[in-house]
Amino acid sequence: MFDYVIVGAGSAGCVLANRLSEDPDVRVLLLEAGPPDTLENIHVPLGYLQLARTEVDWDYNSAPEPECGGRRIPLPRGKVLGGSSSINAMVYIRGNRRDYDEWGVAGWSWADLMPYFLKAEDNERGASEWHGAGGPLPVSEGRSQNLIARAFVDAGEQAGLARNDDFNGDQQDGVGMYQVTQRGGMRASAAVAYLHPAMERPNLTVLPYMHVQRVLMDGTRAIGVRASQLGQEQDFNAEREVILCGGSYNSPQLLMLSGIGPAEHLTMREIEVLLDQPAVGENLSDHAAAYAVWTTPEPQSLLLALEPEALEEFETSQTGPFTSNLAEAGGFARVGAEAPAPDVQFHVAPVHIVDEGMSDPQAHGIWVSPCLLTPNSRGTVRLASSDPTAKPIVHNAFYSQGDDMQRMIAGMRLTMDICAQPALRPYCAEPFTTPDGSSDEALRAHIATTTYAVYHPVGTCRMGEDAGAVVDDQLRVNGTEGLRVVDASVIPTVPRGNTNAPTIAVAERAADLIRGGGQTAPPAESAAAAAVAGAER
Ligand SMILES: Cc1cc2nc3c(=O)[nH]c(=O)nc-3n(C[C@H](O)[C@H](O)[C@H](O)COP(=O)(O)OP(=O)(O)OC[C@H]3O[C@@H](n4cnc5c(N)ncnc54)[C@H](O)[C@@H]3O)c2cc1C
Secondary structure, eight states: OEEEEEEOOSHHHHHHHHHHTTSTTSOEEEEOSSOOSOOHHHHSGGGGGGTTTSTTBOOEEBSOBGGGTTBOOEEOOBOSTTGGGGTSOOBOOOOOHHHHHHHOOTTOSHHHHHHHHHHHEEETTOSOSSOOOSSSEEEEEOSOOOHHHHHHHHHHHHTTOOBOSOTTSSOOOEEEEOEESEETTEEOOHIIIIIGGGTTOTTEEEESSOEEEEEEEETTEEEEEEEEETTEEEEEEEEEEEEEOOHHHHHHHHHHHTTEEOHHHHHHTTOOOSEEOTTTTOOBBOOEEOOEEEEOSSSOSGGGGGSHHHHHHHHHHSOSGGGOOSOOEEEEEOOSTTOSSOOEEEEEESSOOBGGGTBOOOSOEEEEEEEESSOOOOBEEEOSOSOTTSOOEEEOOTTOSTTHHHHHHHHHHHHHHHHTSGGGTTTSSEEEEOOOTTOHHHHHHHHHHHOEEOSOOBOTTOBOSSTTSSBOTTOBBTTOBSEEEOSGGGOSSOOSSOSHHHHHHHHHHHHHHHTTOOOOOOTTHHHHHHHHHSOOO
């Protein structure tokens, strides 16, 4: 018997396991479908290139995407302690203050969440108006600092964009090098930051290889979960709450498997309807991105990792190509008419990516990728069957609404402009996968064939104050008792940036809500207040 049963040891689940077990009188159980995070490729940053389609990846694919030539787009998701934070690209971005204010949910504005970003953070730049120090989550400068990535920043400036040394400071616009969730040149996943330091607590039990199949309900009250480990079913009881932290695909899947979801869909899948909740699995929003790739005769890309000196450098000083998070540089720009904040983000990897990263690069090169930060398009997550091991059906419906494709075309044009600047000329000498920029039609065709998802799905169990929302402003599943969802799926609209830090901030605030306070005492109260009062970003 436990007080809290947490399902999923990802970015949010690790935060909750740590924060809730801080109280020694509370018994916490954390169930994770995947294995412990022992693989070296999880912890050596560049190693994550080798993790796709292994036992630590759920290895989902989208349904055919109509605006992308009917392609099924790969959707990797971490299935391991740390969840997607154990396989992600480590870029540390909070998003724009507008994102949170536009959610329009009491308690979740930028001013409400900023103290939790600071509370979570341990930035090696130290505490400041914009940054926290001393929190569990290490944030550092990238240690690879590849020449080609730095050339992109120079080229961005030459193309007229501002240089930005802190995308989480007072301005988000501009180009620069990303800060990363690393410490000492190693990945700092949510498991490393939050879970491992708490593992020895006697009131925290962590069970890997435990695939939760559904929530056990007594009427409308959640009383536990049914899970399966190596084919053996087990039930776990929760005296206070079941908290779903399965991520944006698996949390709605679990609700639907438990009879909570769109009634017609559940009936078609022969699942008894406990609660007709049409919004479960709706409102999926993710960042669509496309890319361009060049080869270069300059021997400067991350292919250098294949040289024996690179391994030696990593082993002796934990610097060099092995510490690269791939997307070392990037930035934020505005392409939409009168965009009030950035609507395009760049991810730039100093490497010749082929076959969507599934094959090893054979040449030196650069990969530059614009992504659409504020999509109008929304997709869905649905059950393929009532079998809990069946992969959910994900429709991203990229570019299906509004001016999404038009803005993506503008983002690709800006990419090509930056890559034509003098600083990048040596590296963008030989086109490999580049668009013919002569017409919108040609750009549209290139975007259709190169679009991928930037792995930032949110919104499928959206929070809100309206009756149609899946969870309320306390993240309790509407129409139930003792059941919450705490992960990226509750975020109503995808923020302008990467989603690991926002998910961790959401979970930090949720921990306070669950413990009954709903309030926080941020480590640097005055800094937080100053940041909140800061100029429009
Ligand atoms: C390849 C990739 C690159 C990314 N790059 C970045 C980046 O550079 N920066 C950034 O900020 N964000 C990045 N992201 C996104 C970011 O990592 C996610 O938004 C964030 O980790 C989501 O956290 P979560 O808690 O919602 O879900 P997850 O971290 O995915 O955690 C869900 C957990 O629940 C477990 N689970 C699911 N279903 C069950 C079940 N039925 N039973 C038991 N356990 C279950 C899963 O195995 C997993 O461990 C990336 C993501 C990916 C996949």
